[in-house]
Amino acid sequence: MADEENAYSYTTRATQHLTLDNLDDSGFKMWRGESLPELTLAYECWGELSDAADNAIMIFCGLSPSAHAASSAQDTSPGWWEYMIGPGKAIDTDRFFVVCANSLGGCYGSTGPSSINPETGQKYGGDFPDVTVEDIASAGYYLMRELGVEHLHAAVGSSMGGMASIAYALQYPGEIDYLVSISAATQALPLTIALRSLQREIIRSDPNWKRGQYGDDNRPLIGMSLARKLGLVSYRAADEWNSKFDRSRISPEKRSDQRFSHEFEIENYLEYNAQKFVTSFDPNSYLYLSRAMDWFDISEHGDSIATGMSKLDVTRALVVGVTTDILFPLRQQREVAKVMRDTGTDVEYVEIDSVNGHDAFLIDDTHFTPVVKKFLDESLD
Amino acid sequence: MADEENAYSYTTRATQHLTLDNLDDSGFKMWRGESLPELTLAYECWGELSDAADNAIMIFCGLSPSAHAASSAQDTSPGWWEYMIGPGKAIDTDRFFVVCANSLGGCYGSTGPSSINPETGQKYGGDFPDVTVEDIASAGYYLMRELGVEHLHAAVGSSMGGMASIAYALQYPGEIDYLVSISAATQALPLTIALRSLQREIIRSDPNWKRGQYGDDNRPLIGMSLARKLGLVSYRAADEWNSKFDRSRISPEKRSDQRFSHEFEIENYLEYNAQKFVTSFDPNSYLYLSRAMDWFDISEHGDSIATGMSKLDVTRALVVGVTTDILFPLRQQREVAKVMRDTGTDVEYVEIDSVNGHDAFLIDDTHFTPVVKKFLDESLD
Numbered sequence: 001m002a003d004e005e006n007a008y009s010y011t012t013r014a015t016q017h018l019t020l021d022n023l024d025d026s027g028f029k030m031w032r033g034e035s036l037p038e039l040t041l042a043y044e045c046w047g048e049l050s051d052a053a054d055n056a057i058m059i060f061c062g063l064s065p066s067a068h069a070a071s072s073a074q075d076t077s078p079g080w081w082e083y084m085i086g087p088g089k090a091i092d093t094d095r096f097f098v099v100c101a102n103s104l105g106g107c108y109g110s111t112g113p114s115s116i117n118p119e120t121g122q123k124y125g126g127d128f129p130d131v132t133v134e135d136i137a138s139a140g141y142y143l144m145r146e147l148g149v150e151h152l153h154a155a156v157g158s159s160m161g162g163m164a165s166i167a168y169a170l171q172y173p174g175e176i177d178y179l180v181s182i183s184a185a186t187q188a189l190p191l192t193i194a195l196r197s198l199q200r201e202i203i204r205s206d207p208n209w210k211r212g213q214y215g216d217d218n219r220p221l222i223g224m225s226l227a228r229k230l231g232l233v234s235y236r237a238a239d240e241w242n243s244k245f246d247r248s249r250i251s252p253e254k255r256s257d258q259r260f261s262h263e264f265e266i267e268n269y270l271e272y273n274a275q276k277f278v279t280s281f282d283p284n285s286y287l288y289l290s291r292a293m294d295w296f297d298i299s300e301h302g303d304s305i306a307t308g309m310s311k312l313d314v315t316r317a318l319v320v321g322v323t324t325d326i327l328f329p330l331r332q333q334r335e336v337a338k339v340m341r342d343t344g345t346d347v348e349y350v351e352i353d354s355v356n357g358h359d360a361f362l363i364d365d366t367h368f369t370p371v372v373k374k375f376l377d378e379s380l381d
Numbered sequence: 382m383a384d385e386e387n388a389y390s391y392t393t394r395a396t397q398h399l400t401l402d403n404l405d406d407s408g409f410k411m412w413r414g415e416s417l418p419e420l421t422l423a424y425e426c427w428g429e430l431s432d433a434a435d436n437a438i439m440i441f442c443g444l445s446p447s448a449h450a451a452s453s454a455q456d457t458s459p460g461w462w463e464y465m466i467g468p469g470k471a472i473d474t475d476r477f478f479v480v481c482a483n484s485l486g487g488c489y490g491s492t493g494p495s496s497i498n499p500e501t502g503q504k505y506g507g508d509f510p511d512v513t514v515e516d517i518a519s520a521g522y523y524l525m526r527e528l529g530v531e532h533l534h535a536a537v538g539s540s541m542g543g544m545a546s547i548a549y550a551l552q553y554p555g556e557i558d559y560l561v562s563i564s565a566a567t568q569a570l571p572l573t574i575a576l577r578s579l580q581r582e583i584i585r586s587d588p589n590w591k592r593g594q595y596g597d598d599n600r601p602l603i604g605m606s607l608a609r610k611l612g613l614v615s616y617r618a619a620d621e622w623n624s625k626f627d628r629s630r631i632s633p634e635k636r637s638d639q640r641f642s643h644e645f646e647i648e649n650y651l652e653y654n655a656q657k658f659v660t661s662f663d664p665n666s667y668l669y670l671s672r673a674m675d676w677f678d679i680s681e682h683g684d685s686i687a688t689g690m691s692k693l694d695v696t697r698a699l700v701v702g703v704t705t706d707i708l709f710p711l712r713q714q715r716e717v718a719k720v721m722r723d724t725g726t727d728v729e730y731v732e733i734d735s736v737n738g739h740d741a742f743l744i745d746d747t748h749f750t751p752v753v754k755k756f757l758d759e760s761l762d
Contacts, residue, residue: 190622
C-alpha cells in the first residue's frame, strides 16, 4: 500500500486504497502533459450502491482534507464534513452511495509528492508532475468506474473541490446529473493567485525545502507553518474574529518575554492551528494543490469561459456563495451561476449570509444543510 | 548626523536632522516605559511659518514613508504625497507651514533600530525600546516645539499616521485645531493584527534576522521581501488587480523553468515592488512600527474608547474612509467618526469610493484632493 512509506498519511480504519487498473499502459495522463506511471487513491464510502448503479455522489475536497469526510461503522471519528454526510442528512447515505477520495497530489493516502515513484524507488518530492484540478477530477472519474459507477447522480465540491466538480462535468459531459459548486470560481483571479503564490514562496524560502527533496526528519516546517497561517487568515472573515477574539491578550504566564513574541489571542489561535497542520500535511502537496487552483480556468476548456462552460451537460446545478468570503467572493459565485445559465444550464443560485468566510461550508451547518438538502431531495423527485 | 552610520537612510537634499534638545535628562520617555537617551528626527518642511506661528500643519506618515512627502526647491524629486502638498494644492504651502518627519523607529534618518545607541556605540537592532503610535506623535510634538510651533493649526495623517494624528490630539489636548484622520482606526482588530503578526513572524523566521542583531551585509532580506508582499496584498483591492492584471502571464523568456516559479504578472508585480523595498527599508523598523499599530487602542487613553476619545479637544475633525479598504475597513472609519461625535467633536465624515483600497490616499488624487482641500480651506474661514 502506497501509504506505508508515507510520513503523513492521515487515513482511518474506513479508508480504502485502490491502485487504478483501468489506465493506459503509459499510466495516468495528466492535463499538462506529464504522466504518472501508477495512481493509487485513498477513499472512503458511505451508503450502498443501488443495483442500477444510479445513486452515486462523489465529494471533491478543498486543498487539505482527507478522504474521511464523515464517520461510519468502520471508523466512528467525525469527518471533515460530518454535519453534511450521513443517514438522513443533506447528503443522505440512506439513499445515496457517497464516495470521497483524497485528492491526487495530496498526502493522505493518494498518490502525491510524498509517495514513492515506482520508477526510481524514491519519493517524488519536487519531481512529482504538475497537478491540475482537471487531474483531480479525472482521478475521481477512474476511481468511480473501478467502483462500478459509470455515471454520477451528483458531484459535490467546495472551494478547490467545487472547481473539481465543474472540471469533472466539463471533461466527461453528460456523465453527471446534478452538480454542486460551493465557493468555487470559473478561474483564479489575481488576489487569490497572489495569496497562494506567497504561501508557496514562504514554503520554498524555508532552507529545508530543498526544491522539494527534503527528508521526513528535515521538513520545511517553519515555512509550512507560516504559509498555513496565511491560508487561515484568508479563509475566515474579519467580523467573525472581532467577535471571537477582539483584542484579548494571551495570559502573561503563557507568553514569551521576547520582543515581538505573540501577545494577542488571535496570534495564539493561528499558532495552534498551524502547528496542528504542519505535523500532518506534506509541504509539497500544499505547493502542488495550491498551484492547481491558480491554473484553474474554465476558458481552457474552450476559447473563453462561456465556450468552456457550454460543454456542461447536467440536469441541474446548484451554485452557492458566502457573503463574507474574501477568497472566492460573491462576485465570482454570481459569475459561475450566470455563465452556466447563459450557456443553457438550469441553475439554482444561493447566497449564504454566514460570518464564517470561505470556510463557512465546513462550519455553518445551519445555513448550508437546508440548501444542499433541498437541492438533492429535489434531484430524486 | 545619526544617519551617517545608517545603511538605509533615504533622505533628500531637503531633509534636515534635528537632535531634540528639549527633553528631560533621562531622554525621551516612551509610552510603554522605556527611554531613549537621544532622539534625532529627520524632517522636511514646506512653506513659511507665520509670525504668529499659527499656520503649522504636521503630516504623520504610514509605516514606510520618509520625510520626503513633497518636492521643494531644495529637492525637486516627487515626494510620497506629491499631489497633496504644495503651492495651491489641498495642503497649500502658500498658506501653511507644513512639516513631515520620518517616524521615530523608522529608518530614513530618524532614530530607530538601525541607529547607533550612544550608550553602547553599537546599533540598537533588536534592543531598541518598544515603539508605540503615541511615541511617534510625541516625537512630532517635541520637534514642532523646537521649530517654534507651540500649537498646530492641523495634524494630518493616513493609516498609522492617522492613528498618530489622533494620538497627538489625545496626548496634548487643545494643541491641535484641525484633525485629519484618513483610513485609521480607534484600535487594531484581529484581522489586521493577524496580518501584521504574520509579516513580523516571516521576518523573524529568516535565519539572518538573529533577534534583530544582523549586520548590514547580512540582512534578513528574504523575510523582509515576503513580509512586504503580504503587506502589499493587504493594501490594495481585488477589483483593482482584476482590471490591472487579470490572468496575464509573464512572457516565457522572462520566466524561470523551475516548478512553482512565478508565472502570472501579479506575481511579478509583487516581486518587483518587494525587491525595491528590501533594498531601502530596515526589517527591524518594519517590526517595531508594525507592532506599534497592533498596540494602538484609544481605550488606553481612558477606560474605554469613548472616555479615551473624550479627551479630544479640536475645533473640527475630518475622518475619511475608503470603500475598498480591507485593512482599515469602512466600519472602522464610521466608528472613528461616531465616537468622536458622541464625545462632542464636530466631525466631517467622508467615504471615498476608490478602487485603490487602503493605499487610495497615496494614489487617488481625484477623490482625495477635493475632500482635504475643502476641509482645510474652511479651517481658514
